[in-house]
Amino acid sequence: xxxxxEAAELLTALADAAARFRQAGYAxxxxxxxxxxxxxxxxxxxxxxxxxxxxGFLISxxxxxxxxxxxxxxxxxxGLTVGADITIDSDETExxxxxxxxxxxxxxxxxxxxxxxxxxxxxxxxxxLTDAAPGLADQVLARTRPGR
Numbered sequence: 001x002x003x004x005x006e007a008a009e010l011l012t013a014l015a016d017a018a019a020r021f022r023q024a025g026y027a028x029x030x031x032x033x034x035x036x037x038x039x040x041x042x043x044x045x046x047x048x049x050x051x052x053x054x055x056g057f058l059i060s061x062x063x064x065x066x067x068x069x070x071x072x073x074x075x076x077x078x079g080l081t082v083g084a085d086i087t088i089d090s091d092e093t094e095x096x097x098x099x100x101x102x103x104x105x106x107x108x109x110x111x112x113x114x115x116x117x118x119x120x121x122x123x124x125x126x127x128x129l130t131d132a133a134p135g136l137a138d139q140v141l142a143r144t145r146p147g148r
Contacts (some may be wrong), residue, residue: 001122004032006115010073010080013119017071017126018042018055024130025057025069035062051075055099057136063144065089065102069124069133073118076111080148082116083109084125086136104136 024042029038037060046052056070071084086105107125112118 009115009119010113013122014042014055014073017026017122019070020126020130021055021057024133025059028059028134031134032059032137032141033142036060037120046074054093057131061144063091064144065091065114065140065144067133067140069129071122071129073122079113080115081109081111082118082125083107084129086129088132088136088140105132114125 018040021102023042025038029133030068038057039060040057041055042052044052052072052074053071054072056068058069059067061067066089068085068087073080074081074083084107085103087101087103090100090102105128107128110121
């Protein structure tokens, strides 16, 4: 059955993305283990008849802010939409202005109409996020250390 094969391809691609995120998150933690905590996450659900899967990881800094690296695949009437971003919780000044999240890297949502296109987009987005995350974590950590 075609839909079973495509479902298996999507689950395999999500599992691969999760494994790559696990490696990237743990590598960042190892470089900064005295200043950070980390955890991997995955969430499945959705709303309004549009099921989705989100995979990613968090790097938690000593100032209680989290760097969130994630990719999402959502089933929509038009196809499978792939999106990805890296965000950080806003600092006290930004929160006072009503801003609660800052996007450090936001990749555009891409509507895909075939499973190969979906898995290739997910693969590319995970690569971009895992390439960018270490440098962004370094920048955030440099600003959160006392005396900087």
